[in-house]
Amino acid sequence: MSSRRSRQSSSSRISDDQITDLVSKLRQHLPEIRDRRRSDKVPASKVLQETCNHIKNLHQEVDNLSERLSQLLSTIDPDSPEAAIIRSLI
Amino acid sequence: MKNPQRSPTNPGSLRSRFTQVFLQSLLRIRKHNPTSSSSSSHGEFLKRCRRVKVAAYVSMARAVGTRRAWSRATLWRARNGERQRNLLYGRCSKSNSRERSLGKRKRKKKKKKKRDNEEHSFGHAKKLQKLVPGGEAMDFCCLLDETAHYIKCLITQVKVMRSIADFYSL
DSSP states (O other): OTHHHHTSOSSSOOOHHHHHHHHHHHHHHOHHHHTOTTGGGOOHHHHHHHHHHHHHHHHHHHHHHHHHHHHHGGGOOSSSHHHHHHHHHO | OOOOSSSOOOTTSHHHHHHHHHHHHHHHHHHHSOOOTTTSOHHHHHHHHHHHHHHHHHHHHHHHTTSSHHHHHHHHHHHHTOOHHHHHHTOOTTOTTTTTTTOOOOOOOOOOOTTHHHHHHHHHHHHHHHHSTTGGGOOHHHHHHHHHHHHHHHHHHHHHHHHHHHHHHO
16 A cells, blocks of 8 residues: 555655665665665665774774774873864874 | 875865864873873773764764764764763664654565665665764755765765874884
């Protein structure tokens, strides 16, 4: 029945074109898929899966880096670091 | 992807805004949790770790501002003092619009039909909703759009955090 469609988002049915556009935008950020030659044939579900994995990996990296930073926190000299770091990073 | 390390970039860029806010947060954490490395207990260490982690996400959300739904969700959660873990992983235990946006779909194994691509996408989109802050309230298009921006910001966040950690490891 068409009851499933009526439960979709309040606006009209999302077109495939819109999805394709957004998915290709996501693809730009995923190194694994970007490097593949036949990038046109990657299905949306695969892209979403890779996106989820990528986000999980990034969260994990943030975890590890937070741990490292909190260990190093005691070594931070409060007086001069800010300006120096910002200059070197930016 | 270029990585301009020493060349001056836009001082108002996301990267520099995040760096400033995050460094301020780090100094604040250090001030409120003054411990020497050897005498602090493991529990204290974990607390500090969590604070640094939350500070990183909140700093990035503040650098982005309120123009993105995911950053608004992060800032809202931080202000409302929900459990830190929910903030970090975008989990919202009792969200009102939890599944309404993408429709209530049970995960059924379907044969390959024309709609299959879309429904596969919705299955994965549920997982994505949980990973992106504020994702539960977004429809599919917004979710993809916000996700792209969120990933870009996460990558910047990781790079800056790594630079700071490397800087102090020397």
